[in-house]
Amino acid sequence: MLEIEDLHVRLGRRTVLDGISLQARAGEVLAICGANGAGKSTLLKAVLGEVPATGRVRLNGYNVAQTRLSDLARIRAVLPQDTEVAFTFTLGEIVAMGLEAGDFFDRPEVLTEALHAVGLAGHTDHTFHTLSGGERQRGQLARALAQVWGPVGPQGPRWLLLDEPVASLDLGHQLQVMRLARGFADAGGGVVAVMHDLNLSAMFADRIAFLIDGRLSAIGPPSIVLTPHLLERAYGCRIALNGIPTKEPWILPQTCEASAGDGGHNVLSIYPLSADSRTDSRFPT
Numbered sequence: 001m002l003e004i005e006d007l008h009v010r011l012g013r014r015t016v017l018d019g020i021s022l023q024a025r026a027g028e029v030l031a032i033c034g035a036n037g038a039g040k041s042t043l044l045k046a047v048l049g050e051v052p053a054t055g056r057v058r059l060n061g062y063n064v065a066q067t068r069l070s071d072l073a074r075i076r077a078v079l080p081q082d083t084e085v086a087f088t089f090t091l092g093e094i095v096a097m098g099l100e101a102g103d104f105f106d107r108p109e110v111l112t113e114a115l116h117a118v119g120l121a122g123h124t125d126h127t128f129h130t131l132s133g134g135e136r137q138r139g140q141l142a143r144a145l146a147q148v149w150g151p152v153g154p155q156g157p158r159w160l161l162l163d164e165p166v167a168s169l170d171l172g173h174q175l176q177v178m179r180l181a182r183g184f185a186d187a188g189g190g191v192v193a194v195m196h197d198l199n200l201s202a203m204f205a206d207r208i209a210f211l212i213d214g215r216l217s218a219i220g221p222p223s224i225v226l227t228p229h230l231l232e233r234a235y236g237c238r239i240a241l242n243g244i245p246t247k248e249p250w251i252l253p254q255t256c257e258a259s260a261g262d263g264g265h266n267v268l269s270i271y272p273l274s275a276d277s278r279t280d281s282r283f284p285t
Contacts, residue, residue: 007055018214026157026190031201034211040194060156073101076159077144092124098147114146133168151189162193178204
């Protein structure tokens with residue numbers, strides 16, 4: 001379990017996180033949602049010890065602030081927003097870094113399997129900086145997967161901590177990544193993902209933790225958390241929300257400008273796949 005207790009972060013004079021307390025459980029996908037500047041990525045960085053914070057963070061019972069990074073690397077892997085690499089590495093070398101950090105340094109076949117899982121099996125020898133932005137994002141995900149390839153290990157469940165994992169991806173690859181996250185959780189691991197896409201969060205997450213101005217405003221199943229009142233408060237725009245065609249809610253941002261034949265509203269409709277599509281790709285073990 002990931003336990004966060006009374007977490008505070010101040011950057012200069014600004015309070016970025018104000019008393020966050022929550023738990024993430026193995027076997028679930030927890031999405032961290034909220035508007036820009038709400039504190040989502042800062043929360044993940046505080047969990048990782050990358051920004052000064054007060055409060056307590058425990059992962060599988062370990063106090064993160066008092067645990068060696070090498071020990072933490074065996075139970076959690078991180079996908080950051082920034083996928084740039086300063087040196088000329090091949091994609092295979094990047095993924096191998098995940099093997100070396102985790103428990104799978106003696107299983108080179110995991111490298112191939114992780115690249116296959118993200119759709120980059122033929123890119124092992126490609127120089128990382130020559131890949132597209134989306135390919136780099138998926139390559140870094142392969143590195144994270146290789147680090148925690150078995151969702152459950154000797155120290156308990158392993159964790160994927162993902163900061164905007166679908167931000168650079170097209171629709172098909174967004175679904176691919178979210179299915180991998182879902183499959184990892186279904187196999188016994190834990191997933192915490194900072195997400196902007198509310199529809200994908202509703203489709204794949206078991207629970208959503210919603211931040212507004214550095215505070216935890218709501219946490220629970222998508223159908224409970226994603227209400228028009230909360231979303232309009234967070235994003236400052238009118239929201240159309242519906243539970244059809246699946247039980248998960250889906251969200252329609254509406255503009256204030258009229259266009260011919262639309263009854264006064266431009267509506268962006270994104271229809272999720274069926275509920276069964278969430279789990280048609282299980283994490284390989």
